[in-house]
Amino acid sequence: MQRMTRQLILSSTLALLTPSAALAGAVGGAVSQPAASTIAINSVWVVLAGALVFLMQAGFAMLETGMSRSKNAVNIMMKNYMDLCVGTVLFWLLGYGLMFGFNPTGWLGTDHFAPSDGGDWEFTLLFFHIMFASTAATIVSGAMAERTNYLSYLFGAIGITAIIYPVLGSWIWNSNGWLKQMGFIDFAGSTVVHSLGGWCALAGVILLGPRLGRFSETGTIHNIPGHNVGMLGLGGFILWFGWFGFNAGSTLEASTNIGLIALNTQLSGAMGAISALLISVVLRKPILISSTVNGSIAGLVAITAGCATMDASYAALTGFIGGIISVLGVQLLEKIRIDDVVGAISVHGFAGVWGTLAAGIFLKGNMFNGDQIIVQLIGISATFIWVFFAALIMYGLIKITFGLRVSTMHEQRGLDITEHGEIAYPEFTHNAAYKTEHLPHLQKL
Amino acid sequence: MMDLVLRRRAIYTGLKPFLSTTEMAPALSMWETEFSSKPAYALASFVTRCCTTDELRRIRTQILSALIAALESPESLLLSDPGSQVGKLTMSNQGASEILLDAKNSIFIALSTRLWTAVDEMTEKSIIDFILRNLAHLKLSSEHANSLKDWFINRSTMFPCNFELTTLQKLINLNYIALCEYYGPVKADLLLSQATHAVEAEAIRRQFNLHDLL
Numbered sequence: 001m002q003r004m005t006r007q008l009i010l011s012s013t014l015a016l017l018t019p020s021a022a023l024a025g026a027v028g029g030a031v032s033q034p035a036a037s038t039i040a041i042n043s044v045w046v047v048l049a050g051a052l053v054f055l056m057q058a059g060f061a062m063l064e065t066g067m068s069r070s071k072n073a074v075n076i077m078m079k080n081y082m083d084l085c086v087g088t089v090l091f092w093l094l095g096y097g098l099m100f101g102f103n104p105t106g107w108l109g110t111d112h113f114a115p116s117d118g119g120d121w122e123f124t125l126l127f128f129h130i131m132f133a134s135t136a137a138t139i140v141s142g143a144m145a146e147r148t149n150y151l152s153y154l155f156g157a158i159g160i161t162a163i164i165y166p167v168l169g170s171w172i173w174n175s176n177g178w179l180k181q182m183g184f185i186d187f188a189g190s191t192v193v194h195s196l197g198g199w200c201a202l203a204g205v206i207l208l209g210p211r212l213g214r215f216s217e218t219g220t221i222h223n224i225p226g227h228n229v230g231m232l233g234l235g236g237f238i239l240w241f242g243w244f245g246f247n248a249g250s251t252l253e254a255s256t257n258i259g260l261i262a263l264n265t266q267l268s269g270a271m272g273a274i275s276a277l278l279i280s281v282v283l284r285k286p287i288l289i290s291s292t293v294n295g296s297i298a299g300l301v302a303i304t305a306g307c308a309t310m311d312a313s314y315a316a317l318t319g320f321i322g323g324i325i326s327v328l329g330v331q332l333l334e335k336i337r338i339d340d341v342v343g344a345i346s347v348h349g350f351a352g353v354w355g356t357l358a359a360g361i362f363l364k365g366n367m368f369n370g371d372q373i374i375v376q377l378i379g380i381s382a383t384f385i386w387v388f389f390a391a392l393i394m395y396g397l398i399k400i401t402f403g404l405r406v407s408t409m410h411e412q413r414g415l416d417i418t419e420h421g422e423i424a425y426p427e428f429t430h431n432a433a434y435k436t437e438h439l440p441h442l443q444k445l
Numbered sequence: 446m447m448d449l450v451l452r453r454r455a456i457y458t459g460l461k462p463f464l465s466t467t468e469m470a471p472a473l474s475m476w477e478t479e480f481s482s483k484p485a486y487a488l489a490s491f492v493t494r495c496c497t498t499d500e501l502r503r504i505r506t507q508i509l510s511a512l513i514a515a516l517e518s519p520e521s522l523l524l525s526d527p528g529s530q531v532g533k534l535t536m537s538n539q540g541a542s543e544i545l546l547d548a549k550n551s552i553f554i555a556l557s558t559r560l561w562t563a564v565d566e567m568t569e570k571s572i573i574d575f576i577l578r579n580l581a582h583l584k585l586s587s588e589h590a591n592s593l594k595d596w597f598i599n600r601s602t603m604f605p606c607n608f609e610l611t612t613l614q615k616l617i618n619l620n621y622i623a624l625c626e627y628y629g630p631v632k633a634d635l636l637l638s639q640a641t642h643a644v645e646a647e648a649i650r651r652q653f654n655l656h657d658l659l
């Protein structure tokens with residue numbers, strides 16, 4: 001991502017001069033046109049990496065569905081499916097311009113909206129970044145699962161991909177962005193993508209409130225286990241697989257450091273799972289698959305900011321701490337009665353903060369530099385302030401206008417029936433109150 | 446919070462030294478319908494309204510202190526439950542003519558009863574208490590609300606009237622919310638499904654679509 005904005009600006013400028021010049025990349029300070037074969041190879045790599053990031057949507061969908069009750073399985077799948085679709089269109093129409101357009105103030109891009117002409121390389125970047133924007137939006141769906149109005153959720157996804165995400169991205173990844181100018185490090189998006197998703201989720205669940213019966217008036221915490229641990233585990237694997245595209249693809253070129261980035265990603269994810277397991281043992285808690293998978297994802301989130309600028313041993317340490325944060329974060333949220341169905345706030349928000357800080361602390365060749373750490377802290381704080389309050393206002397407006405939460409009758413029936421008129425497993429509902437044959441006769445709510 | 450029956454016993458114990466039998470029934474009825482779901486400080490206005498004679502008004506503070514003391518007393522010191530007076534007054538006024546319940550109301554009773562028998566006595570009381578606290582959300586007429594309240598408290602009494610389907614649906618939903626509250630949503634789903642299966646045959650026999658209540 002470090003090189004990306006520079007390349008984008010240069011290629012965009014060249015594209016204005018001559019259409020074929022958009023193929024040009026940037027090498028050092030001098031502008032030269034790399035060989036077509038180099039651009040072709042870079043394009044192949046970035047498009048493939050983008051496709052891997054696309055697969056992360058499937059990973060999120062499976063993980064979140066597995067962690068929810070079967071009566072809401074269709075709803076979670078649909079949320080993940082459709083936030084990708086609306087996110088794609090909105091990021092193309094508005095988000096890309098706000099994020100990577102000409103940015104004289106450092107706060108917002110002002111052109112390149114709905115790009116339909118330009119260079120091949122720009123399309124490659126746009127494709128890659130659409131996947132990132134959709135990832136940021138989809139993080140929210142799991143936290144707000146099982147009680148959110150479907151259309152209201154999609155309006156939220158539109159707000160995230162069209163405004164909240166690109167504005168933050170323009171600060172950090174646009175070459176003129178004010179945080180970028182300060183030297184803020186977030187190579188592949190621990191902050192831009194993951195913390196953003198976590199803070200949007202936090203705003204959403206605060207306004208939504210917990211699911212029925214999750215926290216009783218008497219103080220009892222009722223666990224609501226997911227319905228399919230197989231899906232949860234497979235979702236974890238798919239997410240991890242997609243993460244190689246997420247991090248290594250952020251080089252935006254078929255460069256020689258892809259190996260280190262992929263290795264750091266792998267090490268950090270593995271250490272995250274191991275530390276989540278260990279902390280569960282230390283705290284005498286059961287070793288749950290949900291906390292183990294979440295631990296690995298927290299490790300992956302944490303290394304995303306510094307995967308290209310960290311030695312492997314520090315990547316492992318970053319992941320290890322990320323995994324611990326994910327477990328403790330879930331417990332903290334439970335204590336303060338915040339109902340995050342999949343632990344997204346902890347895994348993406350808290351671990352994203354840690355990863356961004358770690359990218360400054362363990363910066364290769366400049367470790368433990370106080371100035372760099374302060375810059376990282378400024379970026380982390382600015383991100384929280386912008387994202388959390390923007391999301392709070394957005395979901396607040398949605399709540400006032402369309403309604404954010406479904407009624408208690410919807411929660412009783414399950415959102416699959418009330419929002420989609422479907423049952424996820426019609427052949428396995430012998431013991432359920434609602435079966436497929438009842439659907440045509442149910443009273444409209 | 447104490448359950449409704451226990452609080453009624455406390456109110457009865459507190460009022461007993463001051464009110465005659467004829468004054469007691471309307472006072473208890475008023476407490477149940479208007480004050481049982483209100484916070485403790487509302488007791489002052491309850492006592493004011495109970496003091497209908499000059500003699501009672503003179504000892505108003507004494508009555509209030511007795512009520513507060515009774516509410517704070519251990520269960521063993523309270524008089525036994527006088528039972529709900531709410532429906533009794535209205536029923537006796539109306540001559541308590543027998544009501545022929547339609548299929549939906551009959552199945553509602555069967556389904557509710559099934560849900561309550563599936564839980565222990567303490568939870569059953571808590572669930573009923575929860576429903577009573579939330580009856581106001583149903584926006585029923587005060588007469589219907591009172592008679593329904595009475596039925597929930599003394600379920601052996603006759604079901605007051607044929608309610609609309611939407612009212613019954615909301616009552617089942619309140620029941621479900623209470624189950625979520627006390628057992629968690631996973632067990633609530635299970636109990637609802639078990640109760641549904643148990644009364645399915647009866648619903649078919651009465652040619653009623655059970656899921657209209659759900």
